Amino acid sequence: MRIDVVSIFPEYLAPLELSLIGKARQDGLLELNVHALRDFTTDRHRTVDDTPYGGGAGMVMKPEPWAQALATVAAAAGEATAKPVLIVPSPAGERFTQATAHELAGEDRLVFACGRYEGIDERVMEWAAEHFTVRPMSLGDYVLNGGEVAVLAMVEAIGRLLPGVVGNPESLVEESHSDGLLEYPVYTKPSSWRDRDVPAVLLSGNHGKIAQWRRHEQYRRTAERRPDLLEEFDAGKLPRADRTAFADLGYDVVDGHLKRRADAGGDSA
Numbered sequence: 001m002r003i004d005v006v007s008i009f010p011e012y013l014a015p016l017e018l019s020l021i022g023k024a025r026q027d028g029l030l031e032l033n034v035h036a037l038r039d040f041t042t043d044r045h046r047t048v049d050d051t052p053y054g055g056g057a058g059m060v061m062k063p064e065p066w067a068q069a070l071a072t073v074a075a076a077a078g079e080a081t082a083k084p085v086l087i088v089p090s091p092a093g094e095r096f097t098q099a100t101a102h103e104l105a106g107e108d109r110l111v112f113a114c115g116r117y118e119g120i121d122e123r124v125m126e127w128a129a130e131h132f133t134v135r136p137m138s139l140g141d142y143v144l145n146g147g148e149v150a151v152l153a154m155v156e157a158i159g160r161l162l163p164g165v166v167g168n169p170e171s172l173v174e175e176s177h178s179d180g181l182l183e184y185p186v187y188t189k190p191s192s193w194r195d196r197d198v199p200a201v202l203l204s205g206n207h208g209k210i211a212q213w214r215r216h217e218q219y220r221r222t223a224e225r226r227p228d229l230l231e232e233f234d235a236g237k238l239p240r241a242d243r244t245a246f247a248d249l250g251y252d253v254v255d256g257h258l259k260r261r262a263d264a265g266g267d268s269a
């Protein structure tokens with residue numbers, strides 16, 4: 001996969017040289033290029049922003065430097081394959097999830113356009129649609145000062161799904177959000193630590209029991225912390241023991257979906 005990032009703060013992307021993603025780049029699994037938006041300006045002051053039409057606070061990024069930068073990046077690797085995906089980090093974007101990360105990990109080319117200030121002139125998005133599949137993307141319902149931190153997060157989430165990047169691919173299977181649930185709690189040695197014992201079942205050697213305990217812990221955690229995820233959970237083919245586990249948590253299975261019982265106690269509704 002080839003990734004291009006355009007930003008007025010290219011140094012902000014330096015952490016992508018470290019750890020798993022840095023290694024993936026060294027190993028040739030991921031080609032990542034960072035471009036300085038100001039290199040695509042033509043005026044003496046290398047201006048990238050201006051005041052908003054219609055008035056209001058803050059500044060808006062000018063369209064022409066973006067068009068120059070994106071046209072250059074689009075042409076760089078040739079037009080051999082399909083249009084690259086242009087991801088525009090923005091709190092006004094569609095939500096970036098693990099499913100999005102999987103989807104984008106299947107692309108040949110991604111381009112990230114990091115806006116700052118109040119955002120990029122909207123006409124850039126219309127123009128860019130000729131060269132890219134444009135996807136405004138948000139990490140969540142809060143505001144960052146610019147797209148750079150969001151790009152660090154998205155590139156890491158996508159990059160670790162590329163073949164060969166994570167040493168043991170099995171570690172991608174049993175992690176939070178891989179099956180629509182939160183991860184089960186984990187423990188390591190010593191088995192007793194400051195008067196706290198590791199749950200006995202994990203020391204039992206009974207792999208069936210361990211798998212069931214872990215699954216039920218996933219249900220318990222998800223019900224407690226992220227009950228919204230259970231609304232999407234496919235409960236149609238759950239074994240009886242799992243239905244009982246959900247019943248204990250205050251959920252019934254109705255038409256293949258989990259429904260919180262009206263009389264269920266607790267505060268996780």
Ligand code: 6GU
Pocket residue numbers: 088089090091093137138139140141142143144145146147150
């Ligand atoms: Cl992707 N970008 C910015 N600037 N702010 C955000 C965001 C993205 N996601 C949440 N807040």
